[in-house]
Amino acid sequence: MGKRVAVVGAGITKFVRRAQETPPELCWAAASQALESAGMSFDDIDCVIHGTAPDAFDGVHMKGEYLSAGSGAWRKPYTRTYVGGGTGVYAPIHAWKHLASGKFRTALVVCEEKMSSCQPHPQGAFITIFDHTTERALGPNLLWIFALEQQRYMAVHGITNEEIARVAVKNKHNAMGHPSAQLGAELTVDEVLESEIMAYPVHRLMVSPTSDGAAAVIMTNEDVAKSVTDQPVWVDGVGWALDTAFWTNRDLYYPRYVEKAAWMAYNMAGIKNPAEEISFAEPYDPFCYKELHHLEGLQLAPKGQAPKLLAEGYFDRDGKLPSCPSGGLLGVGNPIAAAGMMKICELFWQLRGEAGERQIKKDLRWGVAQAWGDLMQVGTVVVMGRDG
Amino acid sequence: MTGNVAIIGCGYSPVRVTTPEVSYRELTFEAASRAYADAHISHEEIQALVCCEEDFFEGVSISDEYTPDQMGCVLRPVETVTGDGLHGVGVATMIIQTGEIDIVAVEAHSKASNILTFDHITEYALDPIWNRPLGFHPEFVAGLEMNCFLNESGLSVADCDVIAAKNRRNALLNPIAAYPARLSADDIANSPDLCTPLRQGHVAQRADGVVVLVLASEKLAKKAERPVWIRGTGWANESPTLESRPWGEDAATKAAATIAYKEAGIKSPSKEIDRFEVDDLYAYREAMALTALDAGKVGDRVNLSGGSIGMGHTLDAIGLYRTAMCVEAIRNGDAKTALAHSWRGVPTTSVALSIFSVNHG
Numbered sequence: 001m002g003k004r005v006a007v008v009g010a011g012i013t014k015f016v017r018r019a020q021e022t023p024p025e026l027c028w029a030a031a032s033q034a035l036e037s038a039g040m041s042f043d044d045i046d047c048v049i050h051g052t053a054p055d056a057f058d059g060v061h062m063k064g065e066y067l068s069a070g071s072g073a074w075r076k077p078y079t080r081t082y083v084g085g086g087t088g089v090y091a092p093i094h095a096w097k098h099l100a101s102g103k104f105r106t107a108l109v110v111c112e113e114k115m116s117s118c119q120p121h122p123q124g125a126f127i128t129i130f131d132h133t134t135e136r137a138l139g140p141n142l143l144w145i146f147a148l149e150q151q152r153y154m155a156v157h158g159i160t161n162e163e164i165a166r167v168a169v170k171n172k173h174n175a176m177g178h179p180s181a182q183l184g185a186e187l188t189v190d191e192v193l194e195s196e197i198m199a200y201p202v203h204r205l206m207v208s209p210t211s212d213g214a215a216a217v218i219m220t221n222e223d224v225a226k227s228v229t230d231q232p233v234w235v236d237g238v239g240w241a242l243d244t245a246f247w248t249n250r251d252l253y254y255p256r257y258v259e260k261a262a263w264m265a266y267n268m269a270g271i272k273n274p275a276e277e278i279s280f281a282e283p284y285d286p287f288c289y290k291e292l293h294h295l296e297g298l299q300l301a302p303k304g305q306a307p308k309l310l311a312e313g314y315f316d317r318d319g320k321l322p323s324c325p326s327g328g329l330l331g332v333g334n335p336i337a338a339a340g341m342m343k344i345c346e347l348f349w350q351l352r353g354e355a356g357e358r359q360i361k362k363d364l365r366w367g368v369a370q371a372w373g374d375l376m377q378v379g380t381v382v383v384m385g386r387d388g
Numbered sequence: 389m390t391g392n393v394a395i396i397g398c399g400y401s402p403v404r405v406t407t408p409e410v411s412y413r414e415l416t417f418e419a420a421s422r423a424y425a426d427a428h429i430s431h432e433e434i435q436a437l438v439c440c441e442e443d444f445f446e447g448v449s450i451s452d453e454y455t456p457d458q459m460g461c462v463l464r465p466v467e468t469v470t471g472d473g474l475h476g477v478g479v480a481t482m483i484i485q486t487g488e489i490d491i492v493a494v495e496a497h498s499k500a501s502n503i504l505t506f507d508h509i510t511e512y513a514l515d516p517i518w519n520r521p522l523g524f525h526p527e528f529v530a531g532l533e534m535n536c537f538l539n540e541s542g543l544s545v546a547d548c549d550v551i552a553a554k555n556r557r558n559a560l561l562n563p564i565a566a567y568p569a570r571l572s573a574d575d576i577a578n579s580p581d582l583c584t585p586l587r588q589g590h591v592a593q594r595a596d597g598v599v600v601l602v603l604a605s606e607k608l609a610k611k612a613e614r615p616v617w618i619r620g621t622g623w624a625n626e627s628p629t630l631e632s633r634p635w636g637e638d639a640a641t642k643a644a645a646t647i648a649y650k651e652a653g654i655k656s657p658s659k660e661i662d663r664f665e666v667d668d669l670y671a672y673r674e675a676m677a678l679t680a681l682d683a684g685k686v687g688d689r690v691n692l693s694g695g696s697i698g699m700g701h702t703l704d705a706i707g708l709y710r711t712a713m714c715v716e717a718i719r720n721g722d723a724k725t726a727l728a729h730s731w732r733g734v735p736t737t738s739v740a741l742s743i744f745s746v747n748h749g
Contacts, residue, residue: 002486022517054449061444061512064470065736069628075643078625078738079479080470084450090467094479101391101485128449242466245454260463268488374453 002100006225006232007092007384009038009218010345015182015333018116019212023058027070027112030214030338034108038218039228045218046104048073050080051091051111051337053373056125057118071110071216083242084129085286085373086380087111088215088340093238093380095219105221111341112214122210129375131245143207147199149252149376150289154201156253157304159292161201165192166310167288168205168330174317175327177357180342182333183209192288206288211333215341217348233351236366237271237383239264247375258297258370258379265381266299271366274299278383279364280350281321282343284372285328294370295323297379322360325350340371340380347384391485392748394609395616397427397602398715400708402564403700406501407596412446413458415598416497420459423493423600427612431460434602435489439468440476440496440704444509447502459495459600471623472496472730473599473708474740478621480603490605498702500594513735519630527591529734531583533635534672538585540636543675545585549576552590552671552697559694562713566595566700576671590671595700599708601715606748616715617748619725620652626737633737638673640739641680641729652743657683661743662723665710667731668695677729681741692717706730707740714744 011033013019013026021029027050035041048071055063064080071078081087081094088111095107115122123141130136153159166189175184187205195205225232239261243250262274271277283294292306300321301309309315315323326332326346329339347367349355366385372378399422401407401415410418424431439455448454452468455461469475473496480492503509510526538544550573559565571589579589609615622644627633645657654660664683668674668691678690693699693713696706707730714726729741 002488055443056449058516059512060516061509062442062470062732062736065513065625065628065732065738066515068625073625074627075624075639077623077644077647079475079623081467082450082470083452083467094467097479097482097486100488101482103482103485125449128447129453131454132447240465240467241463242452242456242461244457244462246457257463261465264465374450377453 004222015213024070026214030216034216047077086378087337089371089380111337113335163307171330175331208329208334211335213335237265237269255297261379343369392606396612399423412499419598496705497598536635548671549573555697559698592696592701620648622648623740638680663726
């Protein structure tokens with residue numbers, strides 16, 4: 001790959017149902033924390049990258065321009081990028097290009113989402129992600145299409161809803177140790193399955209909440225990284241892939257776009273056997289089944305086998321391959337782009353041994369973060385590691 | 389620059405006031421087909437794609453969903469930048485310079501004719517707490533800025549009339565322009581006032597169009613027929629808040645140009661650059677951009693395409709239309725080095741630019 005790139009600082013706001021702060025203020029809170037953790041100031045930043053998803057949440061056209069005020073992008077190179085729900089893990093990939101190309105030395109990467117501005121509920125904005133001619137007139141929403149995908153995943157592999165409900169139990173438990181968490185809880189599988197059905201087979205407690213929040217990291221080239229910290233966390237591999245928009249023509253049982261993105265990242269990192277070489281994972285978990293679906297796409301479980309491994313404790317924080325030690329979107333919350341960036345922050349804190357009560361108690365070599373979105377269509381993957 | 393990158397393919401649709409018979413996807417397919425044919429490649433050889441667009445212009449949320457199919461880039465690394473096409477050129481150049489990817493397509497389009505309430509949408513770009521409740525028309529921002537710039541630069545409204553008339557006349561020689569007209573400065577001066585001192589004739593009118601570029605690493609570009617080398621790229625923002633920006637100068641362009649000139653090794657822009665295709669969404673912005681680009685006295689080399697006043701304002705595709713004009717000028721031997729520059733319009737301060745050359749220096 002190009003020049004070596006590191007993460008040297010991270011910051012995050014609390015994820016909440018309705019933040020009192022404006023969107024730029026949320027950005028500022030995360031960005032200033034990230035700068036402080038890196039021991040750097042805005043003057044040290046060469047370029048600013050912003051990740052945020054639909055403009056419709058905030059009701060602001062050219063939302064990136066509006067948010068740039070909070071991210072300190074004054075008289076600096078600034079771009080906003082997005083790939084739907086995959087944005088939070090994509091923004092650091094976008095920053096990686098800025099640094100691995102040699103064009104810039106340092107980058108501030110901020111992801112923000114304020115969904116509560118969208119009244120009465122952000123599902124109203126989500127209707128406008130569908131094709132205006134063939135789909136929108138049917139009034140679809142995300143719960144319906146993800147229920148379809150879950151059904152297909154369960155039908156192909158003979159998976160039960162009890163097996164899938166375990167993801168919520170694990171992640172909401174893990175989130176109890178996250179200071180930003182919105183929905184940490186100690187639950188049982190029965191409690192998850194007793195929660196109301198939103199769109200069969202999806203129950204309320206299998207769905208991540210709508211949230212407000214922001215998260216940020218500081219990324220630098222190798223020279224700067226070594227000068228500001230003795231614990232840089234390296235971005236060893238990045239991958240991203242976007243599948244066709246015609247989602248109705250695809251078999252939804254397996255996220256082939258995640259596999260494609262994952263191998264791009266693994267090849268860059270020199271990882272040949274991810275299930276053995278990856279120490280822990282932060283797959284995207286807006287719905288329970290998605291974590292399992294994505295673990296398979298990430299090549300961390302054989303197709304259809306992730307539910308069985310989950311039941312055996314394989315993905316617990318003290319298991320062989322901890323998955324979503326942060327608490328994930330189901331536990332910490334889901335301010336879309338900020339939720340993906342939260343996963344990058346978790347990789348950074350875990351690999352530095354700074355995750356507090358969430359810390360995985362084993363030697364960590366590589367962590368992988370992944371996000372997903374659009375019309376069940378995009379995979380974004382980042383592999384981060386310590387010097388091996 | 390670290391690692392040379394060239395444009396090896398360029399395809400576009402003619403700029404038109406309206407295109408009722410085709411969708412933006414069909415227009416994009418047409419431009420992509422032309423770009424790939426120009427580069428002598430098939431869509432299967434494109435390794436990554438960068439698209440530039442905004443949700444509210446598209447009428448679709450997370451409109452990046454609908455980018456890969458018509459470009460022939462399904463299941464490949466595809467991203468969307470909410471910027472001008474020239475931001476996309478900068479990003480695509482960096483992708484190639486990482487050494488991981490050798491060939492990248494850049495796409496931007498405008499289907500402005502689908503937008504029934506453009507001014508209302510622009511109003512939604514105003515700060516929702518401090519500015520939008522005041523209820524002013526967004527073009528008022530341009531009027532304010534023009535007033536301040538003229539005051540500080542010593543230029544007059546009549547100078548802006550001359551610029552607008554020049555660009556409409558230049559477009560007469562551009563076969564893809566949507567708004568060519570044999571107008572005089574007096575004609576512009578007689579157009580209605582919009583937000584004083586801004587006149588209707590100073591404003592670029594919207595149009596439809598798509599541009600697709602194919603960028604390649606030096607390894608591949610050397611085998612191409614007529615590569616146009618990217619010598620430098622730059623982009624920057626100033627303060628997004630109306631209350632804290634410098635109104636009389638284009639500080640963002642100055643910052644972006646500093647980066648691009650350094651990469652291209654350009655010390656005297658007016659001597660070393662043969663052709664300028666710069667922002668003219670409003671006539672005064674052409675003069676403002678040239679000042680920020682440190683390119684005084686180059687009047688006969690500016691916006692020979694007709695600019696956006698003559699060609700049409702194709703939203704975030706306008707930077708790529710300017711790029712296409714630079715590419716053609718270099719390929720035709722009319723210029724050795726050319727600069728394309730864009731601003732994203734009111735109320736933003738967001739700009740991007742690139743410098744292109746017949747050789748890679």
